[in-house]
Amino acid sequence: MRLLVVEDEVKLASYxxxxxxxxxxxxxxxxxxxxxxxxxxxxSYDVIVLDIMLPKRNGFQVCADLRGESNWTPILMLTAKDGEFDIEEALDTGADDYLTKPFSFVVLSARIRAIARRGAPERPAVLEVDDLRLDPAAHTVERGGTEIKVTAKEFSLLEFLMRHSGEAVRKTNILNAVWDWDFEGDSNVVEVYIGYLRRKIDDPFDRASIETVRGVGYRLRVGR
Amino acid sequence: MRLLVVEDEVKLASYxxxxxxxxxxxxxxxxxxxxxxxxxxxxSYDVIVLDIMLPKRNGFQVCADLRGESNWTPILMLTAKDGEFDIEEALDTGADDYLTKPFSFVVLSARIRAIARRGAPERPAVLEVDDLRLDPAAHTVERGGTEIKVTAKEFSLLEFLMRHSGEAVRKTNILNAVWDWDFEGDSNVVEVYIGYLRRKIDDPFDRASIETVRGVGYRLRVGR
DNA sequence: GGTTCCTCTCAGCGTTCTCTCAGCTACGGC
DNA sequence: GCCGTAGCTGAGAGAACGCTGAGAGGAACC
Known part of the structure; x- marks a missing residue:
């Protein structure tokens, strides 16, 4: 898709x-x-990601201008956590969705997919790897038909691994995608969450499972 | 590709x-x-390799300046091991990836290929020599369909040999490519690791195997 | 206000990897 | 056939790496 990101913070824009x-x-x-x-x-863009706090012309104004010109490109607004601005205001000026900073990349990516799909009402593709199923819309995970309860972080982590199934993904990549973009910890937290996920999704059969690639990171192996 | 390397250490730059x-x-x-x-x-460059510790203007500043000017050329940052600087900071200022010194050439080369590929998310090509297959993305090696478990060093060594299959490669070249650039040992490690690899990938048939070229180094012979 | 659940940090532990060393093997020149 | 040198390999030390249990702090929910 073609995306426009309107963001003055260089660090975040580049991320x-x-x-x-x-x-x-x-x-x-x-x-x-x-x-x-x-x-x-x-x-012509498929989605516009629009920060509210901007130099010269703020996000509300940009959004209102575009809608006033009958430009209905889906807009995802970014709001600061300690919201000086009302979140409702974002939706009132014509934004399609909003996200509160800081957010993780997996979440942003899901929201962009979601609002781009508006008007084309199919549900987002369910991710399937072997007998593991993850439904981004329903926010559910199941293995072989039985539902597995996972927390929000575990869900994001699993979603990321499933989108890269078969590949060895580096721990720092996982950290950048799944945790908030300004997360300042070490990557041990990834190991901890991989541990949680394993206890929930691993099974004794030769099915998809999370393998450790020493010195690199992890790989969601596709079983047979 | 056109690459820019910003590095003040003359030895490393020339390497x-x-x-x-x-x-x-x-x-x-x-x-x-x-x-x-x-x-x-x-x-106009395809990738910029940027050291952090630099005279006149450090890597963070250079990176931030470029991003501030909307120059989005992929940047790979080089950070010192005992990171006086936060590694995350490299990514936060707009770098696309980073590498901790000392690093080996094979790793640098792979990272450059990876960040240059951004936007075109296909996987890097699988290397095949005879019935030996090495998948850089999945970080797997197999011979005739059965997976072979190798360690990180063995993987790098095999990747290097496969990229130069049929050629006789000097031990010092292997040392320079696969081991850290400031590695200070003798080249017996190469012999040791060739030994490890042979025990894992050699087979009794007339297939690709590692030959010794006395007085020179090794050659990955293409079987038939 | 209390309880529960979630997220993250930390430290300790076991495993695995990397590299060195020393003795051994074998190749190739004479 | 002998000898010197290049290459091979088994053993082992130390370091790096990854996993886990315990627990603190916070958010969400009643």
Whole structure:
């Protein structure tokens, strides 16, 4: 998909660009509201990710302008945690969804997919690896038909592994994708959560399971 | 690809230039941050390899400057092991990936290929020599369909041999490519690891195997 | 306000890997 | 056939790596 990210914080902009491109999207970045508005008017995007706090012209104004010009490109707004702005206001000015900073990449990616799908009402593809099924819409995981209860973090982690099944993924990549973008811890937390997931999804048969790739990270092995 | 390497340590810079050119890339070297910034602004590169500790302008500043100017050329940062600097900081300022010194050439080369591929998310090509298969993405090795478990070092060594299959490669070249660039041991490690690999991948049939070229090094012979 | 659940940190432990060393083997020149 | 050197290998030390249990702090829910 073609995405426009309007974000003035260079660190975050670059993080988003990197991740979204790795997901296979074409990403343009605008550093302020006017540049964002100009690009949105002159290019065609599938989704616009729009920060609220922006130089020159804030997110609400950009959003309102576009909707006033009958530009209905889906817009995902980014709001700060200690929301000086009302979240409802984002939706009222015509945004399709919002996300509170800080957020993790897996969550952002899911939201973008979700609002891009609006109007085309199929549910998001269920991820299947072997007899493991993860339904992003229902937020459920099952193995061989029986549901497995997982927490939010475990769910994101498993979703990431399933989207990269068969590949060895580095722990730092997992950290960058699943944890908040400004997460400041060491990667031991990944090991801990891999441990939790294993206890929940591993089974004694030769099915898909999480393998350790020493010195690299982990791989969701496809069983047979 | 066109690569820019910003590195003030002359030994390392020349090592990188030599190796990357042997890989078929065009390499420019900058000795300090300002020169690096100037080249990055005035030339077009596929990837920038950027040391953090630099005279005049450090890697973080160079990276932040470029991102601030909407220059999104993929950047691979080099950080020192005893990280005075936070590694996450490298990614936060807009770097696409980082590598901790000392590193081996095979790893650097793989990372450069990986970040240059962003946006085109296909997996890197599987290497095949005879019935030996090495999958860089999955980090797996198999011979005739059955998986062979190898350690990280063995994997790097085999990858190097397979990328040069049929050629006689010198032990010192192997040492330079697979071991850390400032490795200070004798080349007996290479012999030891060749031994480990042979025990794992050799088979009794007339298939690809590692031959000793006396006085030179080794050759991965292509069987029939 | 209390309880439960979730997330994350930390430290200790066991495993696995890497590398060195020393003695052995075998190749190739004479 | 002998000898010197290059290469091979088994043993073992030390380090790196990954896993886990315990528990603190917070958020969510009643």
């Amino acid at each position: 988003l660009k990197r991740g979204l491109e790795a997901d296979g999207h074409a990403v343009d970045i605008a550093g302020d509201g006017e540049e964002g508005l100009w690009l949105a008017r002159n290019q | 990188l230039k030599r190796g990357l050119e042997a890989d078929g890339h065009a390499v420019d070297i900058a000795g300090d941050g300002e020169e690096g910034l100037w080249l990055a602004r005035n030339q």
